[in-house]
Amino acid sequence: MSKLPIVLLVHGMGTHPLDNMTKDFKAGLNEAAKGFGVNDFNIDEHMEIVEFNYSESLDKIRKKLAEQSQDIIAQFDMLPGAGTAVEIVKKLLEFQSNLDKDEEIYTHWLDVLLYGATFYGEPIRIELAKKINNIQKRAAGRDIHIVAHSLGTAVVHDTLNKLYRDEATSEDDIPDLIPGIDNIKCLWTFANVNRLVHILNGIAPNGSSVVRSGPNGCTDYLYNIYHELDPFTMILRYEPTIENGKNFVNHVVRNINTHNFTEYVADPEVSQYMLLQMTNLQEPKSMANFEAYKQKHREGEINGLYDKMKVEFKEIHNLEIDSVEDLFVLIQEFVKKVKELTNVL
Amino acid sequence: MYYKIMGCNMTKKLSTFFFSLLLVSSLASAGDDNNISFTCAEINSAKQFDSSFTELRDLAIKTNKKLCFSKLNPEGEQLNLIKDIILEYSNSANALIRSDFEGDKFDFIDKQFNIYNGDIEKFYSRVPSEKIMYKMEADGALTTEFYFTLPNESRSEVSNTLDSSCAKINSDTGLYKDCKEALSDAACAFNAYSYSYDMFRYEKNAKQLNLLGKQWDNYIQEARAQTLLDVMFTTWMHNDYYSDSKLVAPASTQYFILKPQVVYENVFDAENGDRSKIGLGVEWIGINWWDLKVPFGVSVISIYSDYQSLPSVGHGLLFTFDNKYSLGFTRRGSETGAVVTIDLLKFMQNKKEKLEQYKSSF
Numbered sequence: 001m002s003k004l005p006i007v008l009l010v011h012g013m014g015t016h017p018l019d020n021m022t023k024d025f026k027a028g029l030n031e032a033a034k035g036f037g038v039n040d041f042n043i044d045e046h047m048e049i050v051e052f053n054y055s056e057s058l059d060k061i062r063k064k065l066a067e068q069s070q071d072i073i074a075q076f077d078m079l080p081g082a083g084t085a086v087e088i089v090k091k092l093l094e095f096q097s098n099l100d101k102d103e104e105i106y107t108h109w110l111d112v113l114l115y116g117a118t119f120y121g122e123p124i125r126i127e128l129a130k131k132i133n134n135i136q137k138r139a140a141g142r143d144i145h146i147v148a149h150s151l152g153t154a155v156v157h158d159t160l161n162k163l164y165r166d167e168a169t170s171e172d173d174i175p176d177l178i179p180g181i182d183n184i185k186c187l188w189t190f191a192n193v194n195r196l197v198h199i200l201n202g203i204a205p206n207g208s209s210v211v212r213s214g215p216n217g218c219t220d221y222l223y224n225i226y227h228e229l230d231p232f233t234m235i236l237r238y239e240p241t242i243e244n245g246k247n248f249v250n251h252v253v254r255n256i257n258t259h260n261f262t263e264y265v266a267d268p269e270v271s272q273y274m275l276l277q278m279t280n281l282q283e284p285k286s287m288a289n290f291e292a293y294k295q296k297h298r299e300g301e302i303n304g305l306y307d308k309m310k311v312e313f314k315e316i317h318n319l320e321i322d323s324v325e326d327l328f329v330l331i332q333e334f335v336k337k338v339k340e341l342t343n344v345l
Numbered sequence: 346m347y348y349k350i351m352g353c354n355m356t357k358k359l360s361t362f363f364f365s366l367l368l369v370s371s372l373a374s375a376g377d378d379n380n381i382s383f384t385c386a387e388i389n390s391a392k393q394f395d396s397s398f399t400e401l402r403d404l405a406i407k408t409n410k411k412l413c414f415s416k417l418n419p420e421g422e423q424l425n426l427i428k429d430i431i432l433e434y435s436n437s438a439n440a441l442i443r444s445d446f447e448g449d450k451f452d453f454i455d456k457q458f459n460i461y462n463g464d465i466e467k468f469y470s471r472v473p474s475e476k477i478m479y480k481m482e483a484d485g486a487l488t489t490e491f492y493f494t495l496p497n498e499s500r501s502e503v504s505n506t507l508d509s510s511c512a513k514i515n516s517d518t519g520l521y522k523d524c525k526e527a528l529s530d531a532a533c534a535f536n537a538y539s540y541s542y543d544m545f546r547y548e549k550n551a552k553q554l555n556l557l558g559k560q561w562d563n564y565i566q567e568a569r570a571q572t573l574l575d576v577m578f579t580t581w582m583h584n585d586y587y588s589d590s591k592l593v594a595p596a597s598t599q600y601f602i603l604k605p606q607v608v609y610e611n612v613f614d615a616e617n618g619d620r621s622k623i624g625l626g627v628e629w630i631g632i633n634w635w636d637l638k639v640p641f642g643v644s645v646i647s648i649y650s651d652y653q654s655l656p657s658v659g660h661g662l663l664f665t666f667d668n669k670y671s672l673g674f675t676r677r678g679s680e681t682g683a684v685v686t687i688d689l690l691k692f693m694q695n696k697k698e699k700l701e702q703y704k705s706s707f
Binding site for chain 2: 003064065068069075076117118119121122123127130137140141161162163168170173174178180182201204215272273280282285
């Protein structure tokens with residue numbers, strides 16, 4: 001029987017073809033392993049990677065909502081001499097009737113709304129809970145890691161918070177796992193947006209969450225990673241006090257998209273901990289190897305971009321997020337800034 | 346032998362499901378009562394807990410069986426029995442592990458076992474016994490730590506300087522790179538003792554989660570169509586329910602707000618040629634009990650239609666049946682109209698066409 005750890009990946013917002021996140025994760029960790037001096041690194045020899053893909057569920061929901069609106073709009077064509085009132089209603093329904101289109105506004109930003117502000121979040125959490133429970137069932141002593149990015153951090157947080165219950169007992173009909181007993185080994189959250197999404201869904205108010213490390217939480221270790229210039233982590237930043245684990249801050253800009261998952265994983269300090277927690281490799285333990293990789297990683301930095309971004313994103317940093325509308329303003333502002341900077345480069 | 350964990354009733358019908366290796370359990374689905382039972386049976390194989398600490402693993406497997414069978418005691422003494430079994434196991438396991446990890450430098454192992462025993466001693470009968478199936482762990486990123494997953498966890502740091510000693514542990518293999526690897530292997534063997542408890546809970550969870558999943562599939566397929574605004578309004582109305590600290594099935598009510606649709610209206614006492622109109626209906630607010638035997642809902646509706654002799658806006662109530670078909674009434678001035686939605690109209694037309702086809706076949 002395999003003793004390799006099981007690594008469950010949970011993607012961020014947008015449409016994600018199956019295995020897309022696995023490729024990004026492997027790319028980041030491969031670069032890091034090579035940087036630490038492991039030249040023949042084959043990730044599949046060190047861990048079993050599985051993915052939870054909820055973008056397909058969100059696509060289906062968007063399609064269903066779009067079809068329903070399209071049906072109503074089609075019925076309006078039956079109205080004789082349709083007047084202004086009908087035209088107004090049709091306009092209102094057009095937004096929903098376009099939800100099945102592959103435009104970024106629908107595939108990215110609406111995901112946040114659909115997951116956070118509607119009950120459609122619950123069946124997604126149930127599917128993830130099934131996956132986690134099944135992994136627990138077959139793990140039999142193998143370590144379990146959960147790696148989540150962006151919106152996936154909220155999906156994972158909310159699921160774990162509902163699945164791991166202090167009141168857990170096999171006497172009732174509530175599916176649950178026991179904090180401290182059924183703990184996963186490590187939870188890795190990249191660009192954590194829990195606090196933003198919790199404005200919408202109200203899960204775990206006042207930080208009353210079981211998603212923490214140690215015997216009273218659901219994970220033995222919690223590693224939380226954000227980039228100083230990732231706009232999604234600038235507002236309502238998630239930076240908890242961690243009992244076992246660490247908050248990592250990335251400052252290096254090698255890619256204008258500071259929200260990029262591969263870049264997050266390839267960070268020397270993060271990947272050092274990942275390789276040590278997930279594999280038996282000895283090379284990342286060496287301080288000399290760490291310094292060498294850190295140096296090499298920095299060589300990829302885009303000259304002057306860090307300073308430019310810091311200035312450009314200052315406004316975003318000062319935005320106050322109190323509502324869904326504020327959240328969309330933030331997202332639009334970020335996209336605008338990235339486009340401006342891309343043109344400058 | 347069959348039983349239900351935590352003293353629930355025996356199930357009516359049992360079917361045997363073999364867990365692949367360590368414990369053979371039978372899971373029985375007893376009609377609608379959602380009970381799961383399992384059987385403690387002989388071990389087919391111990392490969393699942395692949396560890397070079399074979400003696401420790403065999404002891405863990407034996408303990409697992411004892412714990413599993415201890416649940417058969419119906420008189421309430423099983424809780425003390427469980428405590429006794431675990432303490433006996435702990436002492437024997439400690440001795441076995443120390444016979445491999447010899448010398449003062451490994452005293453931290455005894456220290457952790459003492460903390461573990463202390464916690465088991467504190468176990469009282471009202472706590473579900475699965476909550477004391479603590480695991481032994483040896484891990485860490487840059488520094489190895491050795492501990493049990495107790496509520497008041499205290500960890501022992503395992504110095505890197507011990508690594509050379511650990512390479513020779515368990516001399517049959519002698520392949521360990523460091524203490525983390527050796528202690529993890531021992532932990533893997535040790536943790537096999539709680540396998541039956543864990544499997545029972547995971548199987549039960551799987552069944553409950555599948556049920557919840559089916560309820561949501563049913564909701565998405567069967568419940569009345571909603572606009573995004575309706576969905577958000579329904580979520581807001583059920584906010585406490587959906588943000589509860591457990592996974593839940595869909596709420597039994599749907600809400601509607603400002604829902605537009607096309608309706609067919611007949612005002613009985615209107616002038617000839619001005620009785621039937623297709624109009625724009627807006628459900629201002631409504632509720633639908635989607636999962637009743639006969640799903641039913643009611644909404645307050647206004648309908649805009651271009652009548653010659655009546656006010657162009659009528660107000661009334663719309664009743665929805667079977668999550669699809671709606672009919673109701675409106676008042677326009679002093680006149681009353683009957684309203685059906687286009688869905689219902691289509692349904693009636695299909696029935697009429699079928700009736701005509703049926704008649705014409707004679």
